[in-house]
Amino acid sequence: MSSLAHLLPLTVLLPITAGVLAPALFHRRGLACWWWALAAAILTFATTVTLWRQLQSGSTISYPLGGWPPPYGIELVFDGLAALMLVLCALSVLILLAARRYVEATVPSSRQSLFYALILINLGGMNGFVAAADLFNLFVFMEIFSISAYALVALARGPVAALAALKYLLVGAVSSLLVLLAVALLHAQTGSLNMSDVAGLLAQAEAPGASALALGCLVVGFLVKAAIFPLHFWLPDAHASAPSPVSALLSGLVVKMGIVGLVRTRILFAEAEIVPLLMLDNLLVWLGVIAILAGAVLAMVQRELKLMLAYSTVANMGYIALGIGLATPSAVSGALAHTVYHATIKTGLFLTAGSILLCTGLSRVDDLRGLGQRMPLTSGALVLGLLAATGIPPTAGFVGKWQIALGALQAGQAWVIGVILAGALLTLGWAIRVINSLFFRPPARARVITANEAPVSMLVPSVLLAVLAVSAGLGGAILLGLVEPLALAIVGADHDH
Amino acid sequence: MITELFDLRPVAAPLISALCAFGIMLLGHHAGWRIALSLAASVVKFAVVLSMLPGALEGNVYRFSAGEILPGLEFAFRVDALGLFFGLVSSTLWVLTTIYAIAYMRGSHSLRRFFGFFALCVSTTQAIAFAENLLTLFIFYELLTICTYPLVIHSGTLEARRAGRRYLIYTLSGGAAILAGMVMVYQATGSLSLSTPGLLHAGIDERALLTMFVLLIGGFGVKAALMPLHAWLPTAMVAPTPVSALLHAVAVVKAGSFGLMRVIYNIFGVELLDTLGYHQVLAAIAAITIIVASLVALRQDVLKRRLAWSTISQLSYIVLAACLLAPLAALAAVIHIANQAFAKITLFFVAGAIEKTTGKKRISELDGIGKTMPWTMAAFTVASLSFMGVPLLAGFITKWYLSVGALAAGAPVYVGVMMASAILNAAYWLPILYRAWVKPPESPNPPRREAENLLLWPTLACAAYVIVLGLGAQAPAMPFALAQSAVAFAFGLEVVSP
Amino acid sequence: MIAVPLPSLLPLLVVLLPLLGAVLLGVFGHQRRWLAPLALGTSGLTFGLVLVLVSTVRQGFQPEIALMQLAPPMRIVLGVDALGALFALTIAALFPLALAYALKSLADDAHLKRFLALVLAAQGLMLGVAFADNLLTLLAFYELFSLISYPLIVHDRTPKALAAGLKYIVYIIVGGVFILTGIIVVYALAGDLAFVPGGLLSADVARTPALLAWVCLMVGFGVKAALMPLHGWVADAHPAAPPPFSAILSGVMVAAGSFGILRVLFEIFGAQLLGQLGVMPWLATIAGISAVLAGALAIGEDEFKRRLAYSTISQMAYVALAIALLSELALVGALVHISHHAFIKAGLFFCAGLIVAVTGFKKVSEFDGLARRMPATAVMLTLLALAMIGVPPLSGFLSKWLLGVGLIEAGGLLPLGVLVIGTLLAAAYLWPVIFRIWLPREDVKRAESAWARQPTLMLIALAATAVLTVVLGLAATLPGGPLELARLAAAQLIGADG
Structure with a gap:
């Protein structure tokens, strides 16, 4: 060492x-x-x-x-x-x-x-x-970031934020309890908490039912954390009503922890043949598919920018779940890459949305008409981020979609490609509305006309992330190369044949 | 013998336009900078592209790779004969259109945005022409869609926004289909390279092959305005004329046709497609498009709309020619990229010049316009006669090779289609000429009011090019030999200089 | 650059000179005093050059020049053989007369410059048809002069002229499409389009496509040659066009169709193949019916120019009939008749124009006693009409005699019967004219009207045709004259394969 x-x-x-x-x-x-x-x-x-x-x-x-x-x-x-x-x-x-x-x-x-x-x-x-x-620390750290997240949401003022924070807290607490239950069950089964140790011991576990229950608890718990449809209901309110930097943090990073949890779970149970991993995979595929479509459609019907972005997160978490569920090296590495890329994109988008909110006080898309002339850089960053979110090549959003689609073919589920593309097109549907509003329509609000470009400290992260979001896809091969060993580890057990 | 050379020029060409766009976004507040940058970039780029021509004629292929962006997939450019041909057409026309646009757009709003995105579009078109693999091509294909959008809805009116939305829905759905098809191709072959005469092979499951064909052709068919995927094109004509001219006669639609040709010749390959027989269905669709679009064009009174429908019809020539899988017809497909581009852009220039000078948009208002704007209408006459297939003009060459190729391919019915199309073309162009030249104008002796020089000269230059192209192998910068070597590569033939 | 012997450049020069004249007219023609020297100068110079060409052909030298590749590997080739020289001679002689006539008859027309320039251009293009050495070149010039004739037909812009123009353009375009189709089929069959004495297509070519090509080409050229039932435009276009152009229309343009038929039949198909196909009797039948029917229709027409138009249809049908018999003698007759008929008919149209210009009479029924007002015209009209009927020793007799000899040698009595009936009909429709102008009915008072002044230039042109008629009839064996050239041509076309 x-x-x-x-x-x-x-x-x-x-x-x-x-x-x-x-x-x-x-x-x-x-x-x-x-x-x-x-x-x-x-x-x-x-x-x-x-x-x-x-x-x-x-x-x-x-x-x-x-x-x-x-x-x-x-x-x-x-x-x-x-x-x-x-x-x-x-x-x-x-x-x-x-x-x-x-x-x-x-x-x-x-x-x-x-x-x-x-x-x-x-x-x-x-x-x-x-x-x-080890499992216990996993739980402890999960609680640390979860509770700090509840508190951060609650820091925003207003009744909506309070309610959202409460909802977030309750749901989060239930999921945490489920994870704790699973940890206890696993410990009872194997007598160990170290994950690699547990993974080895699970194969000889005496009560497969308990193991399966533990798996179920872990999955549901992390699905909630990852806001996979239909367990996403807490997310839009919490993310939209939180202060914008917090939204960025939550949507960009915190939800990804659920994915980390899922990945850990999957590795944990990879060698235990008693547990039907195939079912888990299928579940993830179906939930992912539904999440992609539902998230995109729900984003489309929103009027507020931050709500759109929040629902877009739901859809994107669907992509990631889908990728992991497809369980082929390409798909899983795509999902992992998308985790990273989506973090970048969504953080940038929420920060930019925050800049706009701060500078104009307006949050509805229709109110933001003509902002492109007053805040060109911020608006431009938002547009770039939106394009990346839709997954237009060679933006960051494209790599994950490409790999997942490839994985779907490898897994013999070609129809999934249609869902992936439909999701991208639906995303574009609302993204275009935003872009049109910002750049191609005359201002409708006085506050837009008087707005000034955001301060440098907000502009730099926005623009930097936007540029990254658009160009990072060109480095897709590098990132995929990095996550490949992990992806192989995740699918390793059932990919041997 | 093809030699591959590493060279910076394949990437430099698109980059010049992109840098120009960037410069315009930065400095474009001043008209002087805008004009200087646009012109300089277009000329420099043309020179760069042209400088590759002698080498390409000797059989060199220029290549540039920026490394892998996805596992096994490079971000690479490769200038082969077909790509260079398309690249030459687009870079030549960019020079002319820039001059035209400077005059046409004078006094409009958001010029910085306009010229910036204009340059970006050209950059992406160039990159599409030079893309080494389908992924690179697709990347720029999608970027092209995005970059055109601000140009389509430049005026910002409700109509323009509607047209823009429709445009996006169509083209991006097409893009999605391409993506799906591309994934399947990659999965089946582990490559997306466009440097072979046929990437796919017969060993692949036939259902999968069919799906790929449908997805890829359907995807590219949107921009190529293949019926029934054409509906965006006529509405997108709300864009300012230079945009309709360059983008809807050249860049966007040709990117679609070019993509189709790449799919047919480089992804599927002539041999495989011949055994599969899918091309016959596509050829039939193209033929139907040719006829139906012409019939619709007959009924249009707004000049630009008639031009748009004519574009739909003409684009399918390329598809039809490519689908016949005969070397002679393929020659028609390649050459028609240039022929249609120059003739159609002339017509659009004229339509724009008339609108700008007299405010007239409808054909029924054009009585006697030949007296007021004789030179402009002369250019229009040349281009429209070319579409009718009058010998010594560009359109005849296409019709000739296409028909001969159709016979060689054992599909004489398409000769009939060609001929029907020629008659239909005559039926919708001649009335315009008749109005312009023969009908008396509203006022007995209208003063001569030619379009201003900056509008007129590019128009005349394009019309002159229509004639030059019609004289066959002599067209500078768009040589026949290049088209021949492109075809020879796709069909695995020895290049014989005639 | 390969050294080109001077005579080889001659055909090109002959084609370019009138076109150059047209351009010069366009540039300098706004000054009226330049019109006559420019128009007559270039046209006359062209005639001189054609004479030089004829003499080279007589010496057995056939100049040929290959120009640019139109559709590689096909080139534009201009060459002169006896057939081409004969046709060119007719064209080159007739056009200066028509131009001279037009200078006077359209002197008050505001668009004289345009008319003259277009006529000159038409002359150049038509000479191109005469010199075309392959089918593609022929098509190119043929289509272009067909199109350029349209503004000449609708020159007066009257509703009647416009209607006739519409009819003309529809016929011509459809005909052009047929020709193109036929040429494409030929190209697919033979891989070449060169005119080969004895036939380009080999005798063992597939029957169905060869038949298709034949039908297409016959229909296409038949439109121009006014072969029934494709003659619909003729009777309308002739009266509608200004008289000098009616003369050209009837004299050489309709003949161009026959010329095309000749080229196609003898140098593409060849007598042997045609015999195998067994199609010529059909053509002969159609031509025979056409000759008789058109003659009968002419009798019923009261308007003089329409009567003449039907006469043209009838006369051209003889030519077609003679061609269809595939015999050398008949062919000589046909060729001579093309040439002789051109001058006679042109002269008759000049008369018609003069009568309208002086008296305003268009109908035969108004001509009573015209001889007193316009004695000179009346004399010439009589002479020409007699020649048309075929009265010895005028040129019409000679050609009909040759035709008759050929017909009887090749086809027996039936074709000869057609000729005889046709001649009788010609007498029937022309005799009343002669009769009326010299011997008016008693009750017509107009007949007493005074002698009218007649424009000299027009009379000179008319006189020239009349003199030609006489000279060609009396001195048929003139060196370099139509008869000698026709014999040479017939020997080349048919003699080659025995």
Whole structure:
């Protein structure tokens, strides 16, 4: 174990510690707290990058906490999914960057430090969740990022936000309970909590019924977290009513944790032949298909920009679920790539929507007519992001769709391609409405006419993410190469024949 | 013998237009910059594309790869004979259209946007021409759709927005079909390269092959305005004239036809298609399109709409010719890319010049316009006669090879289609000429009011090109030999210089 | 550049010179004093060059020049053989006369310049038809001059002229389409389109396509040659066009159709193949019926120009009949008749134009006593009418004699009977004219009207045709004259395969 491996726990501890300290250190000093949070996030990012380079040169990094070897001790691993951690940190930095102006304008100064603290804790929780190698810690970190997320939603003012936060909290709590139940069941079955250990032991488990129940609980729990249709109902309200940086965080990153959970679950049960994984796959395919169509259609009937984006998240989570459910190397690697790409795209979109909301105070698409003339860069970024979301080649959204379609063919389910394309076209349906409003119609609201371009600190993340969203697809081969080992691990068991 | 050379020019050509677009977006507030950039870029690009011609005629193929974007799929450009031919047509016309557009659009709103996207469209068209594989082609095909959209709805009126929406629905659905077909091709062969005369082989499940054919042809058929996928084209004519001219006579629709040719010659290949026999159905559809669109064109009174329907009809010539799977007919398909482009753009230029100068849009208002705008109408006459297939003009060459090819392919019925189309063309062009030249104008002695020079000269240049193309092998920049080597490659023939 | 011997350039020069004249007229023609020298100068110079060509042909040299590739591998080739030289001679002699006539008869017309330029252009294109050395070249020039004739027919812009023009253009376009189809079939069968004495198509060619090509080509050229039942446009177009152009129409344009038929029958199909196909009796039957029927219809026409038009149909039918018999002697007769008829009929139309110009009379029933008002015209009219009927020693007699000899040698009594009946009919429809102008009925007072001034230039043109009629009749063996050329041509066309 190289000395660099000590950095692994740092990715979790650093943001959480910084977050816990923030309210104490910077009460009512929002700006200073912002600098603090930003610094912490950048440091975390730097740590991840270092780890990443280590991973590139060697094998998986694992770190037994306290020096206890697994399966008895607690272990953190930095494996294929860690690419995601890199994205988490990078996007968090950008979200923080954009958040300053927004927070100054909308959050009371007494609560500003709390806001930044929660974001940092959320980041730490997610990092931990990705890196956790044992089931219990998986649950613990899940709770950390979930609870900080509830609180962040609740930070927005207004009755809608409160209700949304409450809904989010209740649903989240139920899902957490389900996961906890599953953890308990698995522990009872195998006597271990370390995931690789459990995976091996499950094959000899005595009560397959209990294992199956655990699987069911885990799946439902993570499906809720990933907001896969029809368990998405909490998402649109929560994401739309939260402060925009929080929406970006939730829609871009937090929901992806559900996918991470699903992937972990699948690996966990890959070797246990008693459990019908095929059923899980089929379930994911069907849910994915429904989610794609329903999400896109629901997005189409929305009037508010952020609600559209939220429903688009539902649809995109459907793509990811579909990809994993198809269980061929191409499809799964596509799903994983889409996880990363969608995080980038959706974060950018919500940040841009936040800029618009902040600068004009308008949220309905019809009210935003003619904004392209007053805020060309912001509007342009939004358009680019929307194009990427529809998956027009060579944007980031295209790679996942391509790979999943390819996987569908490999799995002998060619009809899925039709769904994928229909979803893309439906997405375009509402995206065009937004684009038309912004650029090709005369202004209808005075506030549009008087609006000015967003401040630089918001503009930079928006434009950067938009450019990334449009051009990142060109690097598809690289990203797919990175996630390929993981994809093979996920499908490994049933792909041998 | 084909030699592959690594070269920067295949990527430089689209890049020049893209950079020009970028420059216009940045500096386009000033008319001077806009004009200077557009003109300079179009001329430079034309020079770059043209500089590849001598090498291409010697059998060189230029290639540039930017690396893989998806596993096994490169983002690469490759200039072969067919691509270069299309590239030459589009870059030549860009120069002319730019000049025309500068004059035509003077005084319009959002010119920065207009010229920026205009340049982007040309850039993507060029990239489509030079794409090495279907994925690269598809990427730019979709980008083309997106870039054209702002141009179609430039005026921002309700009508324009409706047309724009319809345009998007059609073309993007087509794009989706292409994507699906492309996935299947990739799955079946592990490649999407367009550098072979036939990527697919007979070993593949026939149902899958049929699905691929339907998806790919259906997808590209939208932009190629193959019936029944044509409905977007006539409505999209609300766009400003230079846009309809370049994009709907050249870039967009030709990208569709070009894609179809790529599918037929490079994805399926002549041999495979011949054994499968799908081409016969497609040929029949194309033939029906030719006739029906002409019949509809007969009834149009708005000049641009008649032009649009004529475009639909003419585009199917390319499809029909490509589907006959005979070398001579294939020659017609390749050459018609240029023939139709120059003749149709002349007509659009004239329609625009008339509208700009006199405000007249309808054919029924054109009585005696030949007296007021003789040069403009002379150009119109040349182009419309070309469509009728008068010898020594470009359209005749197409008709000739297509018919001869149809006979060679053992499908004499298409000779009949050609002839019927010639008569129909005469039936809808001659009345316009009759009104313009023979009918007396409303006022007895109207003053001569020619279109302004910047509108007139590109029009005349295009009309002159129609004649030059009609004289066969002599057309500079669009040589017959290039078309021949494209056909020879697709059919695996030795190139024989006539 | 390959050195081209000067005589080879001659055909090209002959074709280009009138076209150049047309352009010059377009540029300088707004000054009226330039009109006459330009028009007559180029036309006369062309005539001179044609004479030089005729002399080279007589010496057994056949100049030929291959120009650009029209549709590779097919080139535009201009060459001169005896047949072409004969036709060119007729054209080149008739056009200066028509131009001179037009200079006076249309002197008050605001669009004289346009008329003259178009006539000159038509002359160049028609000479191109005469010199075409392959079917594609022939088609190119043929179509172009057919189209350019349209503005000449509708020159007056009267409703009647416009209606006639519409009829003409519809016939011509449909005919053109048939020709194109036929040519394409020929190309598919033979892989070439060159005119080969004795027939391009080999004797063992597939029967059905060969038959199809024959039908298409006959229908196509038959439209122009006014073969019944394709003659519908003739009787309308002739009266509608200005008199000088009616002369051209009837004299050489209709003959161009016969010329096309000749080329196709003897140099594409060849006598042997035609014999195998067994189609010529059909053509002969149609021609025979056509000759008699048109003659009968002419009797019923009161309008002089219409009567003459039907006469043209009838006379051209003799030619077709003679051609259909595939005998050398009959062919000589046919060729001579084409040439002689051209001058006679042109002269008759000149008369008709003069009568209208001086008196305004269009109908034969109004001609009573015309001789007193216009004695010179009346004399010439009589002379020409007699020649038309075939009274010795005028040119009409000579050609009919030759025809008769050929017909009886090849086909026996039935064709000769047709000729005789046709001649009787000609007498029946022309004699009343002569009768009326010299011997008016008593009750017509107009007959006493005074001698009227007649435009000199028009009279000179008319006189020239009359003189030609006499000279050609008396001195038929003139070196380089129609008879000698016709014999040469017939020997080349039929003699080649015995």
